[in-house]
Amino acid sequence: MIFEGLNEKFQNIFSQLKRKGKLNEKDIQAASREIKLALLEADVNFKVVKQFTKKISERAVGQEVLNSLTPGQQFIKIVNDELTSLLGGEIERMDFINGRPNVFMMVGLQGAGKTTTAGKVANLLRKEKKFKPLLVACDVYRPAAIKQLEILGEELNIDVYSEHDVKDPVGIAKRGLKKSEEGHYDLVIFDTAGRLQIDEALMEELVNIKKAILPTEILLTVDAMTGQESVNVANEFNRLLEITGVILTKLDGDTRGGAALSITYTTGKSIKYIGTGEKLTDIELFYPDRMASRILGMGDVLSFIDKAQSMMDEETSKKLEEKIRNQEFDLNDFLDQIKQIESMGSMNSLLEMIPGANKKALKNVDLSGADTKRTEAIILSMTKEERHKPGMINAGRRKRIAFGSGTKVADVNRLLKGFEQSKKMMKQMSNPNLAKKGRMKLPFM
Amino acid sequence: MELSLYERMRNKLIKTKDNFKEKIENVMYLGNFDDDFFEELEETLILTDLGAESAMKITEQLRKKIIETHAKTKEEVMGFLKDILTDMVSVEGKPQTTPMIMMVVGVNGVGKTTTIAKLASRYKKEGKKVMVAAGDTFRAAATEQLEEWSKRVGVEIIKSTKGADPSSVVFDAIGAAKARKTDILICDTAGRLHNKVNLMKELEKISRIVNREGDGFNIHNLMVLDATTGQNALNQAKVFHDCVEISGIVLTKLDGTSKGGIAISIIDEMQIPIEYVGIGEKQEDLIEFDPKKFVDLLFE
Ligand SMILES: Nc1nc2c(ncn2[C@@H]2O[C@H](COP(=O)(O)OP(=O)(O)OP(=O)(O)O)[C@@H](O)[C@H]2O)c(=O)[nH]1
Ligand SMILES: [Mg+2]
Numbered sequence: 001m002i003f004e005g006l007n008e009k010f011q012n013i014f015s016q017l018k019r020k021g022k023l024n025e026k027d028i029q030a031a032s033r034e035i036k037l038a039l040l041e042a043d044v045n046f047k048v049v050k051q052f053t054k055k056i057s058e059r060a061v062g063q064e065v066l067n068s069l070t071p072g073q074q075f076i077k078i079v080n081d082e083l084t085s086l087l088g089g090e091i092e093r094m095d096f097i098n099g100r101p102n103v104f105m106m107v108g109l110q111g112a113g114k115t116t117t118a119g120k121v122a123n124l125l126r127k128e129k130k131f132k133p134l135l136v137a138c139d140v141y142r143p144a145a146i147k148q149l150e151i152l153g154e155e156l157n158i159d160v161y162s163e164h165d166v167k168d169p170v171g172i173a174k175r176g177l178k179k180s181e182e183g184h185y186d187l188v189i190f191d192t193a194g195r196l197q198i199d200e201a202l203m204e205e206l207v208n209i210k211k212a213i214l215p216t217e218i219l220l221t222v223d224a225m226t227g228q229e230s231v232n233v234a235n236e237f238n239r240l241l242e243i244t245g246v247i248l249t250k251l252d253g254d255t256r257g258g259a260a261l262s263i264t265y266t267t268g269k270s271i272k273y274i275g276t277g278e279k280l281t282d283i284e285l286f287y288p289d290r291m292a293s294r295i296l297g298m299g300d301v302l303s304f305i306d307k308a309q310s311m312m313d314e315e316t317s318k319k320l321e322e323k324i325r326n327q328e329f330d331l332n333d334f335l336d337q338i339k340q341i342e343s344m345g346s347m348n349s350l351l352e353m354i355p356g357a358n359k360k361a362l363k364n365v366d367l368s369g370a371d372t373k374r375t376e377a378i379i380l381s382m383t384k385e386e387r388h389k390p391g392m393i394n395a396g397r398r399k400r401i402a403f404g405s406g407t408k409v410a411d412v413n414r415l416l417k418g419f420e421q422s423k424k425m426m427k428q429m430s431n432p433n434l435a436k437k438g439r440m441k442l443p444f445m
Numbered sequence: 446m447e448l449s450l451y452e453r454m455r456n457k458l459i460k461t462k463d464n465f466k467e468k469i470e471n472v473m474y475l476g477n478f479d480d481d482f483f484e485e486l487e488e489t490l491i492l493t494d495l496g497a498e499s500a501m502k503i504t505e506q507l508r509k510k511i512i513e514t515h516a517k518t519k520e521e522v523m524g525f526l527k528d529i530l531t532d533m534v535s536v537e538g539k540p541q542t543t544p545m546i547m548m549v550v551g552v553n554g555v556g557k558t559t560t561i562a563k564l565a566s567r568y569k570k571e572g573k574k575v576m577v578a579a580g581d582t583f584r585a586a587a588t589e590q591l592e593e594w595s596k597r598v599g600v601e602i603i604k605s606t607k608g609a610d611p612s613s614v615v616f617d618a619i620g621a622a623k624a625r626k627t628d629i630l631i632c633d634t635a636g637r638l639h640n641k642v643n644l645m646k647e648l649e650k651i652s653r654i655v656n657r658e659g660d661g662f663n664i665h666n667l668m669v670l671d672a673t674t675g676q677n678a679l680n681q682a683k684v685f686h687d688c689v690e691i692s693g694i695v696l697t698k699l700d701g702t703s704k705g706g707i708a709i710s711i712i713d714e715m716q717i718p719i720e721y722v723g724i725g726e727k728q729e730d731l732i733e734f735d736p737k738k739f740v741d742l743l744f745e
Contacts, residue, residue, distance in 0.1 A: 143589070144586040227676070232702050233673075250552070252638060256676075259675070
């Protein structure tokens with residue numbers, strides 16, 4: 001996971017920072033570089049990356065480091081917030097006009113996924129808005145493109161207007177629109193041929209189709225795997241056609257999808273839908289926060305930070321910290337923690353977020369979700385005293401506990417070992433230096 | 446013929462306003478190779494989709510070379526840069542002996558079917574007996590698309606119905622190719638994202654059939670890459686290669702503004718050659734890849 005890399009790098013960069021309490025320029029420069037690389041790795045356009053990191057640095061300098069977070073995480077949060085607001089700053093869901101047909105026009109490069117997406121959108125809006133949709137096939141160039149739309153229409157039971165052996169897309173579009181009026185359709189989607197934004201003749205053709213049908217939405221369909229050129233592509237389509245929105249396709253792949261940022265950043269147009277598979281129902285609304293995490297390669301980690309923060313109140317965390325310092329942290333607390341974390345999701349990813357946590361040490365502390373139930377059963381089979389003083393659990397007791405919890409002695413051993421290790425780790429982390437500075441809110445700390 | 450095609454490609458590339466060469470020229474204009482110079486070079490390289498890591502690697506190599514040789518002129522430095530890049534993309538390809546079976550793979554929409562039409566047309570012109578197999582039984586009208594191409598190009602097609610097992614189409618095609626003494630059989634496959642385990646398994650199965658039935662054929666798996674693709678292309682190439690052992694790459698859509706820089710990183714890392722380059726939507730818009738010319742074109 002990229003986040004691990006980023007997080008680790010930030011920890012090094014900011015290791016001195018807790019003492020200073022504020023993010024200074026030099027640290028931020030180093031951190032910005034890491035962000036820059038992460039964004040480039042995600043295919044965000046270089047120029048956008050430059051402007052973006054500049055903005056981030058300006059925002060981060062002089063910011064208070066919250067006690068609850070490590071500076072690294074604080075910085076990631078700033079980046080993520082900024083990314084989210086850029087991706088969704090002007091997010092507006094589509095406006096639907098009732099009474100007059102909604103006229104959509106699909107445009108984009110070759111192979112972006114326009115035809116399939118046209119079918120998906122028609123299907124989605126028929127279901128959600130009870131629209132009666134019509135699809136119009138204007139791709140007269142690619143062999144069997146018309147047939148493809150016809151087959152989609154058949155599968156979806158949606159009407160398709162098409163003309164075979166006619167090479168005039170503008171004419172087809174006009175007649176398609178006429179048919180939609182006569183047939184009282186309230187959504188007409190025009191599929192157009194893929195084209196390069198530098199192909200003047202074909203771009204001109206799109207302008208003419210636009211003039212002929214006066215679309216209410218012009219949707220630029222972009223492959224989520226697009227690299228640095230996404231900016232030029234989007235800018236040119238936008239300049240010539242004034243697109244109203246973007247649909248990002250093939251997000252079911254493992255691309256980080258930086259094109260999303262490049263496009264919204266440079267055109268100011270928002271992403272309306274995302275395509276997430278080959279099935280005709282694989283279309284979803286776009287959520288800026290999810291996309292931001294994806295671009296940064298952070299998955300759900302950010303929401304963990306939030307959750308961990310909100311679930312542990314000051315009081316509890318203060319008590320816990322004291323216990324750790326006084327070496328009173330026992331198996332009861334351990335169980336509490338495990339349960340609490342379990343309610344938040346995957347435990348290992350949370351453990352990995354613990355600032356300064358040693359990755360190697362963590363490998364031995366296997367607390368993966370499947371084990372939680374077993375761990376709980378084992379601890380519950382112990383006496384109060386045993387839970388408080390695990391040192392007293394000898395071979396005989398282990399046998400009894402294993403029997404009582406329906407596990408094996410080896411499981412009990414593993415748990416006790418894991419507990420000792422976590423305890424050691426926590427002790428290391430709650431060194432006086434950090435403790436003086438303030439409480440850390442994450443569980444296990 | 447080949448040259449005029451390159452000229453066409455060059456013209457198409459030059460059409461793009463801020464082309465590579467112009468930028469490098471600008472970067473080098475002042476003739477002093479300081480940090481700013483290297484930074485801008487890095488930026489220029491990254492904008493070709495080569496990836497930050499490769500860009501830094503190349504820049505570092507160039508920096509060393511300049512220090513070593515005390516190079517002073519723009520021409521010298523340009524020469525070094527070209528050498529470094531040419532070295533990176535020079536990989537020996539697999540000999541294309543016939544009879545041959547080509548399986549064409551790649552993610553959705555990269556240009557597989559069109560490339561097959563272009564290849565078929567090319568080999569046919571060379572006097573080869575060519576057959577195509579409609580192995581994409583999944584996407585709507587995929588078979589019709591290849592069928593239309595096969596008519597235009599004038600080659601035989603083996604096909605089945607939508608939803609049929611692609612392996613069986615390929616199996617039938619190999620049988621037909623043997624019976625009719627075909628020189629080159631080119632099999633289309635459905636586009637699939639490399640992280641879909643089931644779809645990759647299906648591809649593996651098709652490949653197994655090809656290897657088993659294609660006894661006596663030179664088996665050549667081509668991966669099609671869209672030049673517009675960013676860093677994800679490297680993942681794609683790796684996973685597809687693990688699945689079916691790719692022996693060559695076709696880089697499509699180079700007639701657009703994208704430079705296809707990611708291909709450089711892919712060749713460098715995986716040592717799989719690019720064999721052809723797609724520069725348009727017509728049958729004849731396919732040219733043989735030549736590392737030197739490719740790099741030259743980047744700087745033209
Ligand atoms: N400009 C340009 N367009 C190309 C090139 N190669 C293919 N295309 C276009 O890209 C689009 C997709 O091509 P296909 O051949 O259908 O791609 P595919 O990989 O078979 O697609 P799926 O089977 O749907 O995965 C078509 O509109 C082609 O005309 C190229 O070199 N340049
Ligand atoms: Mg195809």
